[in-house]
Amino acid sequence: MVNSFGFRYTNEDHHLFKLVSIGHEIRRDARYHWDGMKREGSGVIFQFTLKGTGRLRIGEEQMEMGKHQALWVQIPSDHAYWYPPDAVEPWEFIWIRFEGIRGEGLRKELIGLHSNVITLPPEALPITLLWKLYEDVNHKQIGDRFDLSLRIYEWLLALQRFLQSKEAVSQHEIPASYRKVASHIDHHYASDLSLDHLAEVAGLNKYYLCKMFPLYYHVSTMDYLRNRRIEKAAELLQNPHLSIKEIASRSGYHEVGYFGKVFHKMMGMSPSSYRENAGRHEDFLRLLE
Structure with missing residues (x-):
């Protein structure tokens, strides 16, 4: 199951966030594979796992993408993610790709030290807002490029707030x-x-x-x-x-x-x-x- 939407902008508004694409997918084929140095375009991708598992490579390091984990990568960069051929369960996820206004700078500021994997509960506000944006796109209930930019900014602020509260964990949760x-x-x-x-x-x-x-x-x-x-x-x-x-x-x-x-x-x-x-x-x- 693949349900995705792509966008093209006729005006070069460098002061706006741009929604490149958004989607909800279920993958069960090892042909699903993205290489961050080979795919076209630019921007930042946030992909949240709902069920199943995928694999992510950052440089030489590989890691599993499990339930309620999100990958957070820039295009282009030395990364890849794919559906493992030995996986027993389909990989279901929701994702967004955007660009503009220091997108990669924001990614580094939010995550810190180039970490590319974060864990969020499905009821967290960033995920709720992501689903809302996806549903509005799906039902053609979105506004113009200014409205989309505002929606992405709202989502980023929610993600920033969550990360700051989430990572300010209590002492017993710190290893x-x-x-x-x-x-x-x-x-x-x-x-x-x-x-x-x-x-x-x-x-x-x-x-x-x-x-x-x-x-x-x-x-x-x-x-x-x-x-x-x-x-x-x-x-x-x-x-x-x-x-x-x-x-x-x-x-x-x-x-x-x-x-x-x-x-x-x-x-x-x-x-x-x-x-x-x-x-x-x-x-x-x-x-x-």
Whole structure:
């Protein structure tokens, strides 16, 4: 079963999102295969699995696409997805392809570190809106190109909201290895913590740690460390009896000059200026990404 719709635009409105195609399909033939470097056109594809399984390749890495998982890829890029010849159940999915207004940039911002697979419950608002758009297209109840652009933007915002709430998971849902790294940083931020050391703490390959840590904490491992250090520095700067050098050292910075540069970049002012205006700052600072 294949039920899809394609669109062509006669006006080049670069400030609008463009719906290239949308569809609902059930595939049970191994001839179903898309190569991201060979197919025509451009844009971003979001494909949500309803039943069955498919396969996805990103570069050299292959993975299974199971129920309630969505692939999220750019055209062109080094990827492929297909119906596995050894699959026992048909692969059913709904998908959308769009382009325009920094589509790939948005994909990277939403997913983080080029992750191409996300999991959503079928009742999640992004999926509900996707079905609504598909049904409206199917029944010819859509407006003009401006209306379609607005619908895609609404869907993207819903996806962004879901991902931010979904990935801000509670501590018991974060794998123990990553919680261990975050806790180690929280308690030992003043120490000389290298990425290799943190990978040892987690018991993970450092490249895998770099890839997966942001999916749970929204920042890279080293940025998480930097944030905790600057938060501590801001707290210590409210103590007039501590020198800037001592505060830098207690915060994990052995060079005062480098500490000053990092602090200014994060806070928009020097440590001395922050201290002078200490009464205007909150008692507790938490840096958020």
